[in-house]
Amino acid sequence: MITEKPKPNPPLELRLRVLSAIDYAPGDSIRERIKAVSQRAFVDHTTGHEYHFTWRTIETWRCRFKKHGLTTLDNQSRRDKNTYRKVKINELAEAITEVLPSLRFNKTGVIPKSALYRKLLQQNYFSRYQLSPTTFYRLLRENDLLNSEQTQKLRQSFAMRYANELWQADTMHGPSIKQPDGKWRKTFLIAFIDDASRVITHAEFFYADNTENMIDAFKSALFKRGKPQRLYFDNGSNYTSKEMLQACLRLDIHLSHAPVRDGAAKGKIERFFRGFRDRFLTQHLQFDSLDELNDKTHHWLENDYNNHYHSGIQMTPLDRFNLDRERLQFLTDDEATAELFFVEETRKVSKTNVFSINNQRYECPVDLREKSIQVRFDRSRRDQFIVYYNDQRIGPASLLDLHFNARQRSAYPGDNA
Incomplete structure (x- = not known):
């Protein structure tokens, strides 16, 4: 035909x-x-x-x-011609460097490109949707990715230059743990990785993947490894929450999010999760409690991961991280720092110097009648409300006690008439 x-x-x-x-x-x-x-x-x-x-x-x-x-x-060519929308060249160079040592040369002394492509897909560096065979071969040819010197240059452009310049974070589904009542509960691992050194700044399992646990894990990472300049998260509700955004603003940390359904954009944390499953979870099939799971996880991280030679940086992650120790900024564990992670809401103070929050009425610590104030509080506790005005800390608010105020007023001279 x-x-x-x-x-x-x-x-x-x-x-x-x-x-x-x-x-x-x-x-x-x-x-x-x-x-x-x-x-x-x-x-x-x-x-x-x-x-x-x-x-x-x-x-x-x-x-x-x-x-x-x-x-x-007039006819126009595509604006994104000669660019690659789903795979970045430096990410592919990073993945090839990590995969090549696990492949063998053929009889002619070369590693088949088809075998390299299959290995990248098998280890979940990319999906076939992101990287088709035709695109893969073209990227290899046009960017000379099998040349070790060229690949090293591309990898260096992909990684940050100093520790704590950029952290990536994500959540992984963990093993289920049997409870005393016989029911099983899922666990979730929230982890942060430093881009330059590959150090896991903190990783912890929780029974719920929510904002409260995300903030707790973030605080632990900050106290252990210092303050990053940038954070790179996905678009999950925990990572786009009001508390996280406000904390980053107060700490002067730039927060950015990966494109939707773009797992390759968080390649380093995704590769850590894959290694964590293969090298840790496969060796520990059952845990009696969440504390046991976290204890063993922290021991493995500090001894078998952070202190283990990493081929991508040619040293251990902890040694690479400590090279930039003089540049690190650590937080002090005090009341002021704790309030950086409180959620903040705006309230209007009444003519009697009272505002309402959490279905209760509170008195301002100073006279702020008919002014708009910011109230910070720990969402998980809601037992203390800190008043801020014009970004200045005023002090904790006190629960309104009408009877106490009445007794105080009756004690003033001239009120007994």
Whole structure:
């Protein structure tokens, strides 16, 4: 069966003829005249091809011509031509460097590209949707990714230069633990990794994947390893919560989020999770409690991961992290630091210097009548409310006690009349 070759895109001259035909087409409105033109056939005198255009196509050309002029009608190449939207070159270089040592040379002394591609997919560095075989081979050829010197340059551009320049974080589903009542509860591992050194700044299992546990894990990471300049999270509700955003603003930490459904953007934390499953969870099949799970996890992290040689940085993560120790900024564990992680809400103070929150009424520590204040509190406890005004800490609010205030007022001179 002979198939007809597809027609080339209509040239600019033909498109202009279509637009000029609108002025002479029958119809009382522009829409009717465009539809009349869509019923006609137009022939390209250069190639002899005959074209028919829908009225929507003609209307699009007309709008672009009126708004932007002649140049928008000409054929244009894709804006993202010669770029790769789903896979970054430096991420692929990083993955190839980690996978190559596990592959063997063939009889001719080279590693087959097909074997390298299959290995990348098997170890979940990329999915076939992100990286097709054709794209993979083209990336290898155009960027010389099997050249160790070139790959090293690309990998260095992918990693941060100093420790605590950037942390990545994510949540992994962990093993279920049997409770005293016989029921099983799922666990979730919240982990932070430093981009430059690959140090796991903190990782901890919880029974719930919520904002409260996320903040607790984040605080532990800050106290252990210092303050990062940037955080790179996914778009989960815990990582986009009001508490996390407010804490980053107060700590002067830049918070950014990975594109939706783009796991490769968080490649380092994803690869840690894969290694954690293969090297730790497969060796410990059952845990009696959450405390036992966390104790063994912390022991493995500090002894078998952070102090273990990492091929990507040519040293142990902890040694690489300590090279930049003089640059690190640590937090002090005090009351002021704790309040950095409190959730903040705005309240209007009444004429009697009282505001309402958590279905209760509180008195301001100083006279702030009829002013808007910021109230910070620990969402998990809600037992103390700290008043801020114009970003200045005023002090803790006190629960309104009408009887105490009445007794105080009766004690003033002249109130016994």
